[in-house]
Amino acid sequence: MSVTKPLTGAQATAEAMRQINPDVVVAYPITPQTPVVEFFSEFVANGIVDTETIPVESEHSAMSATVGAAAAGARAMCATSSQGLALMWEVVAATPGLRLPIVMPVVNRALSAPINIHCDHSDSMGAATIGWMQIFSENAQEAYENMFLALKIAEHPDVLLPAMVLQDGFITSHGVENVKVLGDGIVKAFVGDRNPDRYLLDVKHPYTIGPLALPDYYFEIKRQQEEAMINAKRVYLEVGNELSRLTGNKYPYFEEYRTDGAEAVIVVLSSAAGTAKDVVDELRNEGKKVGLIKPILFRPFPYKEMREALVKFAVVGVLDRSMSFGSYDPLYADIRNSLFESERKPKLQSYVFGLGGRDIFKSEIRQVFNELLSGNLDSEHHKYIGLRG
């Protein structure tokens, strides 16, 4: 039995964590992730979950303790944002190589400097190359459901990789929306228990985790890690189908919204995709052939499927909420890359928007569509949305 509640994205994430009831949670509070930790700590304090939380003095320690717990055999979780992710970076980068299926909600926030607490994607985009899966959420509902999706993929024996579940800071994390919450029993049955085939507390079968691997073995271990990422792409769809039976929602690599017969399409992640859908509806009513693609699984990136989707369109605009200084912006780079094998390519335009929480308005997305339809494009240079002259 599911029940709809008015929840913020942060509450929805904490609610998912309550239902997962992990063995260990170690998370150092940082805006705008803080309410995730607050709500979850309340569940712990009130004895609603039997999770052990470990108070620590920094994010570096938070991730270290999470890794230790996961290596010991526990289902362990962390949560962070921005500077917190930056501070725990050393351990975050080690986690995929340790093959620990840690799920970490990341509430996207701009990276310093200048210091800023608001939403952009510069924190998690910086961590897109180190072997964590990344699943983006448009709203509180998706932030909630993606936790279950991520957990089950991460712990799949063919994967065993950590996963970040992303939601937009403040916009999603602090906004109240209708969220359909599954029954506790349904979630419990879906996520089951973590049953690692080996773990440190299994003293009858001792093994080493995190050993030194010099030029003799390091390379092969990394090759295995990539194999796990390839598997994650397949397992994502399998687990998605399973979750779909419980929620009635679909879990594709990316959502195509009104792309049938579209000439101009916008590609954008997370909460801005919701705003763009309203604009697509308005422009469709005016007879304009426009649509939207919202990537959900960002790592591993579904290059082949994205290519097959994109070649149908005449023009594609990619909206990034972060920059990749000195190179193409992160989402744009992947979209551009996905088209290399195709003979037929849409025209491309890269846009940057919303850095440091700058709002994006429907009127601005409308302008982008009009620009895309006008054909005045330059695929080698990005344009800015909402930047003061």
Add this chain to the structure above:
Amino acid sequence: MVISKTDTKELTKKDVYEVRMHGRAGQGAKSGSQMLAEAAFKQGKWIQAFPEYGSERRGAPTVSYTRISDRVLRTHEPIVNPDVVIVFDIGLARSIPVTAGLNEETGILIVNTPQSPEAIRKITGFKGKIFTIDATGISLDLMKIDAPNVPILGTLVKATEIVTFGAIEEVIKDHFLEKIGKEKVDKNIQGLHRGYEEAKNG
């Protein structure tokens, strides 16, 4: 005092009803937006409530938003053309264009002030419907604190009928019964109804 539940107005005019609240940190505009959304939620609506976060210090200007709809809400842009603007401190009008985007024919301005709607019209230059309510006065009278958000929701019910008293009362109980007890909850509910009865319309 018994006020019967009224049916909410059909959302036929616009399919999304939008309320923007301007306050000062500490006055409860954020929780006001959230209580309104939750009341609408109880009436089976799709809702959004979200604040703009600035520098977090008591007295600093705040803005918070509520969307209410019969269909799923997807946009995440701030509210540009509100149906209602609620101002918790008219002093804010000196530095912030509180009526920006508010339609002069259909829009409604609600201000927490002992002043008359005519006086507010002079200050803001707004030509549409204005309601004034001394919500701070009601709150001080009943609870000895400056928490105008609940009485002002009573004024909103009078001005729009977008939510029912019953739904708001349930939300007040949900939020506060455990924290502040029945006596104070009852005073909040009295304040809600006084916000309806004592509002001046101009």
